Amino acid sequence: MTKISGGLLILLVLSACSSRYPAPVEDREVTTRVRVPANQDSEGVQVYSLQNPAVKQLTAQARVAERDGNLDQAGAFIERALRIEPRDPQLLQHMAEIKLQKADYQQALSFAVKSYDIGPRVGEICSRNWRTISVAREHLNDTDGANEAETRAGQCMNTRPKGL
Amino acid sequence: MARKANKTRPAKQKPVAKKTAAKKSVAKKPAAGKPVLLRRFLRALLLLSGVGIGLSLPWVIWLDIQVRSEFEGRLWDVPSRVYARPLSLYAGKSISRESLLVELKTAGYRQLKQASEPGSYSVKGDLFSINRRAFVFEDGAMPANRFLLQLGGDSIKTLSYDSGTGDPGLVRLDPAEIASIYPLHDEDRTLVSLREVPELLIMGLQAVEDRQYKHHHGVVLRSIARAFLANVKAGRAVQGGSTLTQQLVKNYFLSSERTLVRKANEAIMAVLLEWHYDKAQILEAYINEIYLGQHGRHAIHGFGRASEFYFDRPLRDLEPQQIALLVGMVRGASLYNPRRNPQRALQRRDQVLDIFGTTGLMSGDQIRTLKPLPLGVTDKPRSGGSRYPAFIDLVRRQLRRDYRETDLSSEGLRIFTTLAPSEQEYAQRAVSRGLKDLQQRGLPADLQSALVLADVASGEVRALVGDRVAGRNYFNRALDARRQIGSVIKPLVYLLALEHVNDYNLTTRVKDEPVSLRQADGSLWSPANYDHKSHGELPLIEALIQSYNQATVNVGLNIGVANLIRKIKQLGVATEIPALPATLLGAVELTPIEVTQMYQSLAAGGYSVPLRSVTAVLTPQGDLLSRYPLRLMPLDNREAVAVLNFALTRVVAQGTAKNLNELLGNRAVIAGKTGTTNERRDSWFVGYSRDRVAVSWVGLDDNRPAGVTGNNAAMRIWAGLFRKLPIEAVDLRMPDGANYWWVDIEQQALTDPSCPGAVQIPFIDGTEPRMSTKCLEKKNSKNRKSLWRKWFDDKN
Numbered sequence: 001m002t003k004i005s006g007g008l009l010i011l012l013v014l015s016a017c018s019s020r021y022p023a024p025v026e027d028r029e030v031t032t033r034v035r036v037p038a039n040q041d042s043e044g045v046q047v048y049s050l051q052n053p054a055v056k057q058l059t060a061q062a063r064v065a066e067r068d069g070n071l072d073q074a075g076a077f078i079e080r081a082l083r084i085e086p087r088d089p090q091l092l093q094h095m096a097e098i099k100l101q102k103a104d105y106q107q108a109l110s111f112a113v114k115s116y117d118i119g120p121r122v123g124e125i126c127s128r129n130w131r132t133i134s135v136a137r138e139h140l141n142d143t144d145g146a147n148e149a150e151t152r153a154g155q156c157m158n159t160r161p162k163g164l
Numbered sequence: 165m166a167r168k169a170n171k172t173r174p175a176k177q178k179p180v181a182k183k184t185a186a187k188k189s190v191a192k193k194p195a196a197g198k199p200v201l202l203r204r205f206l207r208a209l210l211l212l213s214g215v216g217i218g219l220s221l222p223w224v225i226w227l228d229i230q231v232r233s234e235f236e237g238r239l240w241d242v243p244s245r246v247y248a249r250p251l252s253l254y255a256g257k258s259i260s261r262e263s264l265l266v267e268l269k270t271a272g273y274r275q276l277k278q279a280s281e282p283g284s285y286s287v288k289g290d291l292f293s294i295n296r297r298a299f300v301f302e303d304g305a306m307p308a309n310r311f312l313l314q315l316g317g318d319s320i321k322t323l324s325y326d327s328g329t330g331d332p333g334l335v336r337l338d339p340a341e342i343a344s345i346y347p348l349h350d351e352d353r354t355l356v357s358l359r360e361v362p363e364l365l366i367m368g369l370q371a372v373e374d375r376q377y378k379h380h381h382g383v384v385l386r387s388i389a390r391a392f393l394a395n396v397k398a399g400r401a402v403q404g405g406s407t408l409t410q411q412l413v414k415n416y417f418l419s420s421e422r423t424l425v426r427k428a429n430e431a432i433m434a435v436l437l438e439w440h441y442d443k444a445q446i447l448e449a450y451i452n453e454i455y456l457g458q459h460g461r462h463a464i465h466g467f468g469r470a471s472e473f474y475f476d477r478p479l480r481d482l483e484p485q486q487i488a489l490l491v492g493m494v495r496g497a498s499l500y501n502p503r504r505n506p507q508r509a510l511q512r513r514d515q516v517l518d519i520f521g522t523t524g525l526m527s528g529d530q531i532r533t534l535k536p537l538p539l540g541v542t543d544k545p546r547s548g549g550s551r552y553p554a555f556i557d558l559v560r561r562q563l564r565r566d567y568r569e570t571d572l573s574s575e576g577l578r579i580f581t582t583l584a585p586s587e588q589e590y591a592q593r594a595v596s597r598g599l600k601d602l603q604q605r606g607l608p609a610d611l612q613s614a615l616v617l618a619d620v621a622s623g624e625v626r627a628l629v630g631d632r633v634a635g636r637n638y639f640n641r642a643l644d645a646r647r648q649i650g651s652v653i654k655p656l657v658y659l660l661a662l663e664h665v666n667d668y669n670l671t672t673r674v675k676d677e678p679v680s681l682r683q684a685d686g687s688l689w690s691p692a693n694y695d696h697k698s699h700g701e702l703p704l705i706e707a708l709i710q711s712y713n714q715a716t717v718n719v720g721l722n723i724g725v726a727n728l729i730r731k732i733k734q735l736g737v738a739t740e741i742p743a744l745p746a747t748l749l750g751a752v753e754l755t756p757i758e759v760t761q762m763y764q765s766l767a768a769g770g771y772s773v774p775l776r777s778v779t780a781v782l783t784p785q786g787d788l789l790s791r792y793p794l795r796l797m798p799l800d801n802r803e804a805v806a807v808l809n810f811a812l813t814r815v816v817a818q819g820t821a822k823n824l825n826e827l828l829g830n831r832a833v834i835a836g837k838t839g840t841t842n843e844r845r846d847s848w849f850v851g852y853s854r855d856r857v858a859v860s861w862v863g864l865d866d867n868r869p870a871g872v873t874g875n876n877a878a879m880r881i882w883a884g885l886f887r888k889l890p891i892e893a894v895d896l897r898m899p900d901g902a903n904y905w906w907v908d909i910e911q912q913a914l915t916d917p918s919c920p921g922a923v924q925i926p927f928i929d930g931t932e933p934r935m936s937t938k939c940l941e942k943k944n945s946k947n948r949k950s951l952w953r954k955w956f957d958d959k960n
Contacts, residue, residue, distance in 0.1 A: 116900070
């Protein structure tokens with residue numbers, strides 16, 4: 001009996017270890033379904049806002065935390081960066097992607113929408129915005145919304161933002 | 165705990181016995197062959213002592229329970245520390261010289277000629293050299309760090325390492341400690357574990373207070389006897405003869421009485437402590453418990469807090485002469501108080517240094533170099549109590565959702581808040597000066613005010629004022645004053661109108677005409693305009709920026725009071741609101757913080773965020789207990805919010821708040837709304853720049869008519885605050901679903917920028933006018949012709 005329970009305990013401990021070990025970034029949904037396709041979409045149509053060095057530093061720290069699976073920590077770094085640049089679409093989108101990895105789909109959706117609203121609405125970031133919205137909606141069982149967002153992602157490279 | 169304030173102990177002779185302390189005296193076996201009489205006497209004595217022990221046993225057990233519960237329970241009652249937001253410094257950051265100085269000062273930084281020690285800075289012209297302290301931030305520990313900061317205008321021009329080259333990118337100042345949340349017994353301490361205590365303090369304490377500490381069992385009978393003799397000789401209590409253990413017990417049950425029974429109890433409890441716990445545990449308890457000063461009504465307990473209180477640095481960073489001072493103060497924290505009695509404290513410190521010398525803890529040379537040094541005590545303790553009681557009130561209310569009050573006051577939590585000390589300072593000043601100014605203009609002297617300032621995007625509360633007097637908080641008006649909001653409600657009526665895309669846009673003609681409504685009690689309600697005139701049919705934007713009551717009621721009745729109440733709830737206000745027609749004109753009682761919450765959602769373009777005052781709570785060891793991250797709650801119809809924001813900038817540009825530009829020196833585009841209630845009882849102003857939203861209220865506590873209006877009182881206070889802040893213009897770009905069009909408002913038609921009466925205003929897509937002005941048609945036909953000509957020319 002004790003042997004069995006001992007074995008169970010070891011199994012439990014091992015499974016806990018394996019589940020705590022973060023998946024490599026390149027295997028995560030955020031990479032396969034948002035970042036990589038958006039990057040492929042963009043084909044050189046890039047609109048980057050000029051980031052201040054403090055924001056860059058915090059973004060880099062967030063990336064490291066994200067890679068190591070410390071998503072709360074990554075979120076905290078981005079939140080600090082947002083205190084400096086509250087209207088930086090890149091930061092808002094980065095937060096959306098962190099929330100996506102945390103399976104906090106409602107927040108992922110909110111940050112991606114805000115990033116799109118105040119962002120350039122064109123190019124790679126636009127594609128990441130809509131792809132994040134699509135994945136989040138899918139998880140929130142809004143299939144039609146997800147499909148619509150997917151279509152919008154495809155248009156990021158050929159529509160000019162209105163009113164410009 | 166005021167009774168502790170003057171507690172001093174008389175000078176006592178130190179135990180100098182070299183031998184181990186006398187062991188407990190136990191009756192020895194009688195030697196064989198002793199006379200019968202002696203045997204009988206001893207038997208009687210044994211019997212008597214047996215009876216004595218039997219009788220005193222319950223007493224000893226009672227003492228045991230007492231002292232153990234103190235030892236195990238009391239040690240953990242540590243107040244929580246509340247920190248302001250840490251100031252982030254980086255090249256390009258907007259910050260005025262004055263703000264930087266206020267931030268440094270509140271964070272306890274001292275100005276020195278050279279920023280040679282952590283927690284100090286020096287200034288030469290616009291160049292600041294800052295020596296940042298080591299600090300455990302909410303996301304980890306940072307070492308001390310010296311850096312240079314060059315101001316240029318009202319921003320940071322460059323940031324560099326101390327060598328003058330390289331950019332550290334981002335540096336955070338360790339935050340100001342803005343309050344402590346104390347246990348009920350008002351004891352202030354910062355717990356330290358024995359391993360963080362400098363060796364010199366551990367050894368020095370024993371050298372000065374109890375050289376037998378390692379060997380005795382709680383009491384040293386020889387010392388007690390010597391003290392007893394000295395006291396008898398002097399005819400009064402002049403010597404203590406207590407061991408560290410006895411002193412610890414005495415601190416647990418502080419009382420100034422010096423009776424024999426008390427002494428005996430202390431001695432018994434000391435022995436009991438030694439029986440239950442080991443020397444290291446007792447010493448650690450002593451180091452955290454001993455009384456070392458008084459700060460207002462809070463007693464400073466333990467060397468950890470004393471080190472922060474007197475030297476503004478953690479215990480592990482103390483220098484030898486500073487340790488000597490604290491060790492010396494054990495004998496009389498008040499008598500040797502270095503701030504009040506510096507001379508006496510210095511003598512005592514040097515005396516202790518001498519003891520360190522004679523006991524071999526330090527060399528003679530070391531002592532000679534240390535003695536000329538000053539006490540090194542800061543002028544004022546860095547914090548204590550609460551400098552910002554109104555804000556701390558908000559912090560407590562936020563934390564009460566997740567923590568019990570007893571945990572807050574006893575677990576030594578480290579609470580990171582959103583308060584910006586410089587902005588708080590400006591806010592309080594704006595209120596105090598603003599009200600004084602109004603008094604000089606003939607308004608009542610007992611006017612009161614509240615002011616709430618928050619970050620637009622994050623909802624973080626940066627400043628909160630609840631009283632005209634700084635630091636006073638018997639009534640926190642920012643959180644608790646429920647007052648009618650008057651015209652401050654109107655933008656929400658118009659927001660709802662704009663959401664009804666089939667009926668309204670900013671150019672829609674609305675009727676500013678008399679209106680009479682039968683109320684529930686049968687009476688007739690006929691609101692008038694402020695100027696007692698009706699203005700007829702006018703564009704919706706005009707009705708809003710001039711704050712016409714009758715037009716608002718007409719629009720409001722069309723959209724429905726119930727919808728308005730639903731909207732207010734969506735914007736984060738939980739208070740019940742009556743569904744009456746008068747609600748449309750702000751006959752709704754809300755608190756300034758609720759109004760701030762409502763307007764944060766608008767200022768952030770419909771990205772509502774619950775207002776927050778706390779970002780994280782950590783354990784004393786720096787482990788994260790809770791984080792309160794940014795959570796967005798996007799509203800529906802954000803394009804209507806964006807269109808409304810545009811209209812609210814026009815309120816400041818040409819409407820009821822147009823004096824604001826003059827008050828602010830025309831610095832940037834601001835959005836705002838004034839509010840006045842019946843008989844001028846309340847004055848409100850709500851306004852926001854791109855990054856800051858603030859709400860100010862002015863009125864009288866008993867709700868008498870106060871002679872105030874939105875723009876004569878509250879707006880002035882609001883301006884007093886924003887004059888000191890960096891202001892970025894409100895972002896007026898439209899989100900997806902709304903766009904700007906050139907229109908002629910009077911004709912409700914699209915037009916060309918060059919046509920007379922052309923203005924550019926935003927419309928939700930599809931609500932823009934379908935008609936064109938004649939002027940536009942003419943231009944278009946000309947353009948078409950020219951295009952035709954161009955094509956024709958190209959072909960040829």
